[in-house]
Amino acid sequence: AQSVAQPEDQVNVAEGNPLTVKCTYSVSGNPYLFWYVQYPNRGLQFLLKYITGDNLVKGSYGFEAEFNKSQTSFHLKKPSALVSDSALYFCAVRDDSGYALNFGKGTSLLVTP
Amino acid sequence: GAGVSQSPRYKVAKRGQDVALRCDPISGHVSLFWYQQALGQGPEFLTYFQNEAQLDKSGLPSDRFFAERPEGSVSTLKIQRTQQEDSAVYLCASSVRQGPSMEAFFGQGTRLTVV
Numbered sequence: 041a042q043s044v045a046q047p048e049d050q051v052n053v054a055e056g057n058p059l060t061v062k063c064t065y066s067v068s069g070n071p072y073l074f075w076y077v078q079y080p081n082r083g084l085q086f087l088l089k090y091i092t093g094d095n096l097v098k099g100s101y102g103f104e105a106e107f108n109k110s111q112t113s114f115h116l117k118k119p120s121a122l123v124s125d126s127a128l129y130f131c132a133v134r135d136d137s138g139y140a141l142n143f144g145k146g147t148s149l150l151v152t153p
Numbered sequence: 154g155a156g157v158s159q160s161p162r163y164k165v166a167k168r169g170q171d172v173a174l175r176c177d178p179i180s181g182h183v184s185l186f187w188y189q190q191a192l193g194q195g196p197e198f199l200t201y202f203q204n205e206a207q208l209d210k211s212g213l214p215s216d217r218f219f220a221e222r223p224e225g226s227v228s229t230l231k232i233q234r235t236q237q238e239d240s241a242v243y244l245c246a247s248s249v250r251q252g253p254s255m256e257a258f259f260g261q262g263t264r265l266t267v268v
Contacts, residue, residue: 072253084259091254136253143195
């Protein structure tokens with residue numbers, strides 16, 4: 041079985057400050073981890089993924105994510121938040137035995153000017 | 154456009170009616186997924202195709218749900234005898250890759266409302 045937990049329903053941050061959106065996962069095999077963003081009235085957009093190798097993964101729009109095996113976490117980060125980053129963020133996991141991508145319930149990010 | 158296209162964008166069905174939702178994946182994409190997203194929740198996996206083969210249908214909630222991709226491109230998700238709990242956004246996604254590392258590119262979804 042595989043699952044993802046996003047412990048925060050909402051994260052608020054001021055523009056220009058660093059942001060972190062938290063994600064922890066549970067898989068029985070090797071984890072393949074993904075972050076997606078969903079803007080209002082738009083589809084889910086792929087941001088980045090972790091397969092293997094470097095624990096710090098860089099993605100689109102200046103986002104990065106840090107994989108921590110011992111803590112089973114894959115937190116999304118950005119050094120300096122923009123108002124336009126305000127959206128719904130989903131963490132997802134797949135293991136190496138299946139096809140299904142299992143999503144968390146999402147975290148709403150609000151960046152204020 | 155070059156993205157995943159879904160139609161219709163919105164569908165209102167009377168309870169008991171059959172519906173068909175269409176997905177046009179990105180050209181050349183081998184993998185195709187269907188997901189169901191209820192309000193305020195993350196997407197839930199329904200089924201997976203690799204070309205025309207349906208390799209995983211473990212997420213289909215009942216035998217009223219049926220998906221096909223006969224020529225390995227366009228896919229249709231059919232729901233028979235719709236019920237109110239079927240109301241959700243149905244998302245289609247495709248990937249050029251196969252295997253666990255594949256990232257999927259999503260369409261905007263079809264919002265189904267059963268009344």
